[in-house]
Amino acid sequence: MVVADAAPFDLTLGQLRRRTSAKWRAADPDVLPLWVAEMDVMPAPPVLEALRGALERGDTGYAHGTGYAEAYASFAADRWGSVGFEAARSALVPDVMLGAVELLKLVTEPGDAVVVTPPVYPPFYAFTEHLGRRVVDVPLTAEHRLDLPALAETFAALAAEGPTAFLLCNPHNPTGTVHSVDELAGVASAAGATGVRVVADEIHAPLVLPGATFTPYLDVPGGGRGFALVSASKAWNLPGLKAAVAFAGPDAADDLARLPEEVSHGPSHLGVLAHTAALRHGQEWLDAVLGGLDRNRTLLGELLAAHLPSVRWTPGAATYLAWLDTGDLPCVAAAGGGGGPARGDASARVGVAAWFLEHARVLLSSGPAFGPGSERCARLNFATSATVLHEAVERMGAAVARASQVVARPSQLR
DSSP, rough: OOOOOTTTTTHHHHHHOOOOSHHHHSOOOOEEEEEESSOSSSHHHHHHHHHHHHHHTTTTTTTOSSSHHHHHHHHHHHHHHHOOOOGGGGGEEHHHHHHHHHHHHOOOOOEEEEEEEESSOHHHHHHHTTTOOEEEEOOOTTTTEEEEEEEHHHHHHHHHHHHHEEEEESSTTTTTOOOOOHHHHHHHHHHHHHTOOOEETTTTTGBBOTTOOOOOOSSSSSGGGGGEEEESSTTTTTTTTTOEEEEEOOHHHHTTTSSSSSGSSSSSHHHHHHHHHHHHHOOOHHHHHHHHHHHHHHHHHHHHHHTTOOOOOOOBSSEEEEEEEEETTTHHHTTTTOOOOOOOOOOOSSSHHHHHHHOOOEEEGGGGGGGGGGEEEEEOOSSHHHHHHHHHHHHHHHHHHHHHHHHHSSSOOO
């Protein structure tokens, strides 16, 4: 089949395989990598201009000032009508997860509980447990929504034991769910009634696809005691240029003021410049990316229906991540695809992902790493060319067809 690739996802495999980042070097050259959250795009022109200018003037020192926070506040006001981001209540942090660690240090102590909502980004487990906090799971509903009654009940029970935090993922990784205003207000109400502190990871916020609306946590009623962690790294494909911003709500500003000064030494100055340029001048580029992702989301649904009709997927309203449930594939189950290590292990080579890597030479992110109930799942990154997406899903479908024939073949033993 001849596939027409559209900008900005029109890079060839030859171009992509020259890259040296994790996505393209973690597996053998014959493998199609649809796992880690990197997009197959070229940088936004304003980002290139900012980096070239910094290098030409020798501006390679340490990050300084509130320009990044101001750029994000302006972007949020323009994009979502947000009023919750104030540069005066912000701090530079190295990246979103290290920022989450530092914020959790401010509002919890070793041994305290941190609530997460699986399936969820594996570092939520790894970083929290490494910090010495206790992870408590409150799974999403079957529709991938927040379970507000369960959260309220859990908040109340844990708050009776001691300080508690809720690590909120919005938009949600890996499902792509965008939590509604009512859901976020419900979280804020339950947290306010129990003293639970909310730390919202909003790194995917600029990647809300056409037809959906994003609401920052700091904008919802009762969200003033919370924190938000933001970055341009996902939306503008800048994870190698480390930088992020922590914002506090009005009633959390005193807590953020206790953040150690040395935390601000971690962000890359070039990262800050690149992210700031993306937010201030890269919206046209972002809109083109969102259009491409919307096309790919539709294409992925068509490809799954044609080649993997037993795989269940609910398209998310944001991100470029697809959470695939392969529970109805007998060949995967027969091959032991549901196995895997303890939660938090971000390896792509366990569970269903291991099966597709071995039999289809397609690399996905492992379901078991995202928490309980994910043994038959895998995460697929569709931020790539239509050609790669076609080839990957066709390989997966062909592998399942081959394995299904083996499973269905009657035994010759007598």
